[in-house]
Amino acid sequence: MPSTQKHTRNRTATTQRIVDALEELLAEGGIDGVSISLLAQKADISKVLIYRYFGGLDGLFDYYLRLGRIVPQYSVALLEQMRPITPTDLAPIWSGQALQLFRRVRASRSARELLMATVKEHNPLADVVSQAQDAELTRMVGQLAFVEGADYQATSAVLLGALSHLTIQAQQNRPMIGIDLRTEAGWQRIEAAVSLIYKALGRLATDSTTTQIATRPQGFETTSW
Template sequence: MPKIEAGSVREHRAQRLAQLIDAAEAILSEGGVEALTAGAVAARAGIARNSIYRYFDSIDDLLELLVAREFPAWTAAVEEAVAAEDTPGEQVAAYVRANLEQAARGTHGWRASLSRGSLSPSARQRVRKLHTTLHEVLAASVDDLGDPQPELTVAVVQAVTDACVRRIDQGDDLQAVSAYATDAVRRLLARG
């Protein structure tokens, strides 16, 4: 049995997995997807190459872990921002702002690019399912508005959010993009 470097086997496993994901991120930032091999990740993390397969089955699995790594924190931040508002309209605006703030943290662009271009179809499907949680937060607020076309409203608000996230990913100023997006969404919601 390998020596553990934490208080429990579970903690050791979580720490080692984080090290492997950190190593993969560093390799991707320096050399791109082509440089991401099992051997490179193992060497960067300081463990034997065959040991990485205790944590994932393939490089595709590791890529999926990389793409999905920030989803729990992102989702929690959006849920918290929405819950802090009293009215459904302000909850929708908070949804947009919180997503843009999370995108501005700086890793969304490359994670999205990686998701689109390097994941297997099944991994992409699993990542899309993670987005469902965010859409459910938005849909609940739109439903509370009593909107006559809630699905269309959710789709348009999400399209505005997605377009503005891409602008953030391209380097646009968060404050300017956020102000624009929330104004656009408020106008959309006031149409009825």
């Protein structure tokens, strides 16, 4: 095997071990429980490699959050397939992707810990996590907007921000307006309400005279992430 291919293969395998170690440490103790020494120990590698590949914890967290393990990565082909055929398809696309995203977050302890980090104050590493995560959410929202002439960013900030807060409340075993967020029944109520809100927003976009909806020809079914 050529040396360049072997190097690439080794680097890919080592990077995966570092990412796996990061997820384990996050699940065990949040971002405060992550250090270069512990990562190297858990991944069974030299600390030098972590610095060489990522430059430090800032670079590693930024890399991890842009992998698509938390906020999905959509290919051009998939986005075209997801594009609404009719304006009434907007609501299920919006609600489906938002709810699926937070189901994944709720199912992953490391993802929940990263979400918790976004509300930490006076913590440089938490700032890196927050900025990288916001950049990924901004990208996702822009890709799934499928509308022009509406402030989809502000609307998404309200809805995704609310889901983020509710997820953090659940992580801390706290209710919201009497709803037990530790239970599946509680989240079913939340998801039903979110779907209803997106349905109303989709209807507003359809009825608006200033909003344009980018639909596509019929022939494909909407695909979920």
